[in-house]
Amino acid sequence: MGNLLDGFVHVMAPANLLVALVGVVAGTAVGVLPGIGPAMTVALLLPLTYGLAPTQAFILFAGIFYGGMYGGSTTSILLNTPGESSSVVTAIEGNKMAKAGRAAQALATAALGSFVAGTLATLALVLVTPFVVDFAVSLGAPDYFALMLLAFAAVAAVLGRSRIRGFAALLVGLTIGLVGIDRVSGQERLTLGLPQLADGIDVVVVAVGVFAVAEALWVAAHLRRGPVSVVPVGRPWLGRADWARSWKPWLRGTALGFPFGALPAGGAEIPTFLSYVMEKRLSRHRAEFGHGAIEGVAGPEAANNASAAGTLVPMLAIGLPTTAVSAVMLAAFESYGIQPGPLLFEREPVLVWTLIASLFLGNLLLLVLNLPLAPVWARLLRLPRHHLYAGILFFASMGAYAVNAQPLDLLLVLLLGLLGFGMRRFGFPVLPLVVGVILGPRAELQGRRALQLSGGELSGLVGGPVSWAVYLVIAAILLWPLVRLVRRARRQPAVRV
Numbered sequence: 261m262g263n264l265l266d267g268f269v270h271v272m273a274p275a276n277l278l279v280a281l282v283g284v285v286a287g288t289a290v291g292v293l294p295g296i297g298p299a300m301t302v303a304l305l306l307p308l309t310y311g312l313a314p315t316q317a318f319i320l321f322a323g324i325f326y327g328g329m330y331g332g333s334t335t336s337i338l339l340n341t342p343g344e345s346s347s348v349v350t351a352i353e354g355n356k357m358a359k360a361g362r363a364a365q366a367l368a369t370a371a372l373g374s375f376v377a378g379t380l381a382t383l384a385l386v387l388v389t390p391f392v393v394d395f396a397v398s399l400g401a402p403d404y405f406a407l408m409l410l411a412f413a414a415v416a417a418v419l420g421r422s423r424i425r426g427f428a429a430l431l432v433g434l435t436i437g438l439v440g441i442d443r444v445s446g447q448e449r450l451t452l453g454l455p456q457l458a459d460g461i462d463v464v465v466v467a468v469g470v471f472a473v474a475e476a477l478w479v480a481a482h483l484r485r486g487p488v489s490v491v492p493v494g495r496p497w498l499g500r501a502d503w504a505r506s507w508k509p510w511l512r513g514t515a516l517g518f519p520f521g522a523l524p525a526g527g528a529e530i531p532t533f534l535s536y537v538m539e540k541r542l543s544r545h546r547a548e549f550g551h552g553a554i555e556g557v558a559g560p561e562a563a564n565n566a567s568a569a570g571t572l573v574p575m576l577a578i579g580l581p582t583t584a585v586s587a588v589m590l591a592a593f594e595s596y597g598i599q600p601g602p603l604l605f606e607r608e609p610v611l612v613w614t615l616i617a618s619l620f621l622g623n624l625l626l627l628v629l630n631l632p633l634a635p636v637w638a639r640l641l642r643l644p645r646h647h648l649y650a651g652i653l654f655f656a657s658m659g660a661y662a663v664n665a666q667p668l669d670l671l672l673v674l675l676l677g678l679l680g681f682g683m684r685r686f687g688f689p690v691l692p693l694v695v696g697v698i699l700g701p702r703a704e705l706q707g708r709r710a711l712q713l714s715g716g717e718l719s720g721l722v723g724g725p726v727s728w729a730v731y732l733v734i735a736a737i738l739l740w741p742l743v744r745l746v747r748r749a750r751r752q753p754a755v756r757v
Contacts, residue, residue: 263609263613264386264613264616264617266609266610266613267610267612267613267614267615267616267617267618268617268620268621270315270610270613270614270617271319271614271617271618271621272621275316276315276316276319276614276618277621279312279316279319279320279323280319280320280322280323280618280621280622280625281323281625282320282323283319283320283321283322283323283324283327283622284323284324284326284327284622284625284626284629285323285327285629286305286308286323286324286327287301287302287305287323287324287325287326287327287328287330287331288327288328288330288331288334288626288629288630288633288637289327289331289637290304290305290327290328290331291327291328291329291330291331291332291334291335292331292332292334292335292637293331293335301324301327301328301331301332302321302324302325302328302585302588302589303467303468303471303472303588303656304468304471304472304652304655304656305324306321306464306467306468306588306591306592307464307468307658307660308320308324309321309592310595314596314598314608314611315610315611315614317592317596318592318611318614318615318618319614319615319618321589321592321615322615322618322619322622323618323622323625325568325585325589325619325622326374326378326565326568326619326622326623326626327622327626328585329374329564329565329568330370330371330374330626330630331637332347333347333350333354333367333370333371333374333561333564334367334370334634334637335347336350336351336354336355337350337351337354337355337357337358337363337366337367337370337557338355338358338363338367339355347564349532349533349535349536349556349560350370350532350557350560350561350564352536352550352556353366353549353550353552353553353554353555353556353557354366354370354556354557356550356551356552357552357554357557359552360551360552362552362554364497364634365497365498365499365502365554366552366554366557367634368497368498368502368631369498369502369506369554369557369558369561370557370558370561371626371627371630371631371634372498372506372510372627373506373509373510373513373557373558373559373561373562373565374561374562374564374565374623374626374627375623375624375626375627376507376510376511376514376562377510377513377514377517377561377562377563377564377565377566377569378565378566378568378569378619378623379620379623380511380514380518380566381514381517381518381521381565381566381567381568381569381570382569382616382619382620382623384518384569384570385569385570385572385573385616385619386616388522388573389572389573389576389577389605390605392573392574392577392578393577393602393605396577396578396601396602397602397603399602399726400710400723400724401706401707401709401710401713401723402706402710402720402721402722402723402724402727403723403724403726403727403730404578404702404706405703405706405707405710405721405727406721406722406723406726406727406730406731406734407578407580407730408580408699408702408703408706409703409730409731409734410730410733410734411580411581411582411695411699412430412692412695412696412699412703413734413737413738414582414737415430415582415689415691415692415695416429416430416689416692417737417738422687423741425686425687425688425689426688426689426692427692428688429683429688429689429690429691429692429693429696430692430693430695430696431696432679432693432696433692433693433694433695433696433697433700434696434697434700435450435696436461436466436693436696436697436700437460437696437697437698437699437700437701438450438700438701439451439457439460439461440457440458440459440460440461441458441459443705444708454668456666456668457668460701461672461697462595462669463590463591463594463595463694463697463698464591464592464595464660465660465669465672465673465676466591466676466693466694466697467587467588467591467694468656468660468673469660469672469673469674469675469676469677469679469680470676470677470679470680470683470690470693470694471584471588471680471690471694472652472656472677473653473656473657473673473674473676473677473680474676474677474678474679474680474681474683474684474690475680475684476649476652476653476656476677477649477653477677477678477680477681478680478681478684478685479649480646480649481681502554505543505545505554505555505558506554506555506558509535509539509555509558509559509562510558510559510562511562512535512538512539512542512559512562513531513535513558513559513560513561513562513563513564513566514562514563514566515566516531516534516535516538516563516566517531517532517535517562517563517564517565517566517567517568517570518566518567518569518570519570520567520570521566521567521568521569521570521571521573521582521583522570522571522573522574523570523574523582531563531564531566531567532560532563532564532567533560534563535559535560535562535563536556536559536560538559539553539555539556539558539559539560540553540555540556543555568583568585569619571583571585571586572586572589574586575589575590575600576600576604576605576612577600577601577602577604577605578600578601578602579599579600579601579604579702580699581694581695581698581699583691584690584691584694587691587694587695587698588694590698591698594698598611656673656677657670657673657674660672660673680693707721710723
């Protein structure tokens with residue numbers, strides 16, 4: 261707790277408070293726009309952190325992170341346009357409440373639920389992460405290699421319409437991660453003879469391309485050009501009955517969301533869906549579900565935010581991104597030459613604990629600012645679509661160019677944006693691609709270390725009990741569809757001739 265108090269001392273400096281405020285407002289302003297989820301918000305605003313000291317950059321980043329989460333719930337409720345799959349459940353009941361004249365109550369329970377879940381989940385992050393760090397320090401190269409393979413298998417098998425599409429997207433990401441000079445042999449790989457690619461394709465360029473540019477192209481292609489109809493919003497508030505129906509779903513959603521987010525195969529889709537199902541079964545107002553039940557907004561939104569905080573556990577302690585937002589955040593660490601993992605808390609204690617403290621502060625700022633500002637964000641939704649997405653493409657391009665000041669990066673952003681657009685068109689998930697780009701070189705490094713220690717024997721990839729357990733989990737993930745198919749075949753009665 262002493263390190264956390266030091267983090268609060270740093271984050272409460274006037275300059276850092278201002279940075280946190282800017283991050284919260286900017287993250288909410290961009291995140292509230294139609295179809296723009298937290299991952300795209302973070303990727304789009306990532307270049308804003310350049311030029312700042314690392315501590316201030318991550319304070320700004322934390323504000324953008326939570327601001328984008330809040331903005332996504334606003335759009336889901338008012339427009340029924342989720343920015344990401346984890347916000348779909350919130351839109352089910354939230355938009356029905358808005359159409360029934362209860363938009364203010366829906367926004368209020370989402371904001372308060374986000375605050376409660378974010379605060380409790382960040383506190384759990386403080387308590388859990390040191391134990392994960394102690395565990396990670398004891399791991400060797402084979403164990404890290406196995407964990408990275410688990411991250412590959414999890415994101416590729418769970419996301420998307422099919423496992424084949426997920427693994428295809430992962431393969432594309434691993435291929436992009438190979439671009440550059442091999443650190444061991446010194447040979448160029450997939451550089452096409454271009455000296456600008458000798459250092460590889462910057463992760464920030466990849467993130468901005470496949471998230472910001474691709475998402476802007478996709479949403480712009482599916483929304484009308486003119487302003488959309490926005491449900492009128494009064495000042496968000498909750499009556500006594502709404503409070504009574506919301507506080508238990510907030511706590512249950514937090515309890516569901518954080519553990520799922522902290523798993524190496526984490527994500528918010530499963531806990532938000534489970535929260536919705538749980539609230540529907542436990543509610544005394546089941547007839548309202550499907551017509552605007554406030555529990556159907558409070559629980560899933562709390563689970564979504566708690567899961568988001570949980571994803572920081574494997575990202576900070578082990579260096580494993582399990583969601584799109586944590587993947588972009590990992591790219592931000594790498595842009596400053598900082599390596600997340602078990603040694604991060606030892607080498608950069610001020611940075612880490614200031615970042616965690618800024619999560620508490622950003623959560624509080626969101627609640628204080630955005631409850632009264634909800635009508636303002638609703639007016640922002642009236643922007644003409646063609647102006648909005650032209651601006652997004654412009655700022656995304658300028659941000660990508662600012663990374664290395666190379667014209668080639670503009671071409672790469674456009675090509676990666678078109679690639680991301682095509683992937684969305686044909687149902688290929690984007691997250692496996694980004695995880696492949698980030699973790700591919702690391703998995704190669706750890707695999708080579710393990711093989712060097714074993715003299716080239718493949719048995720060197722299997723270390724102690726940790727790697728054995730991880731490989732068993734990977735086998736279960738990969739073989740589960742086959743097991744389910746066999747069980748289904750056995751249940752079907754035999755056809756008599």
